[in-house]
Amino acid sequence: MQIGDLSRNAGVNVETIRYYERAGVLPVPARQGNGRRVYGEADVRRLGFIRHARDLGFDLQSVRTLLALQEQPEASCTDASRIAQAQLDEVERRLAQLQSLRAELSRMVVECRKGVVAECRVIEALNTSPS
Amino acid sequence: MQIGDLSRNAGVNVETIRYYERAGVLPVPARQGNGRRVYGEADVRRLGFIRHARDLGFDLQSVRTLLALQEQPEASCTDASRIAQAQLDEVERRLAQLQSLRAELSRMVVECRKGVVAECRVIEALNTSPS
């Protein structure tokens, strides 16, 4: 599989794949005789993981940590647990934040009677200092 | 009021205020004889609006639209509602994914505590998701 196939299979831009390699979240792949990158199924899964983690708002450093967690050998279960716990705390924090965002956005949308701007709850909500 | 006061009153970085001016979300202010920017209460409110919108995840283009709408009280607020709804959809999508990640991380931590060598399924947890 070369980079274009990986791109189609994982739904990730070719340029982004090369960027992830430079950023160290994708392993440096083998090359064909002509210099082209060769990938396998594992790379498709890894890319899928990276995209989901990114969509959830984790930065690439956290992605590196999560990937390392995935690759922890049996021996370092304590380490793995500690890393997982830290990520869990972060996820909980992010969940709480998103839930309050949702509450506010949802209130804005529900209360908007789709009338004139003068009575618009969306605009009004933004003019009110955040709770 | 000069830029430092506005910064303190609105809780926004001085550099960010100048950036917002360049970006066209804050109006170009009057200047004192010495070239310093002069602001009024309206700017404090506008900055509050911008920060609140940014905190809710709206990008500056959406902020520009919302600000433009705010200045036309007789216009329809359909646009504002649409922008807010799009943002709400995005937040709900992320919430769903984060909840499945939380479940997986939590399972790993619990299994580690039990002394079981947890088989990490973070990648699977994130690959078997919607969107």
Next chain:
DNA sequence: CTTGCTCCTGTAGTGACTACAGGTTGTAGC
């Protein structure tokens, strides 16, 4: 009159991409 703060402009750095220039390789049709 020096110290120190705030202000000014302009440029560069950040993270995570995205796009493009300019060159090489592989393949398909003639």
Next chain:
DNA sequence: GCTACAACCTGTAGTCACTACAGGAGCAAG
């Protein structure tokens, strides 16, 4: 074999929303 063209390569620059810093000017207090 020749030509066209897609897919690949490297390297650099642009995007967004800031943030930081260099280098200089203005002003107030000690």
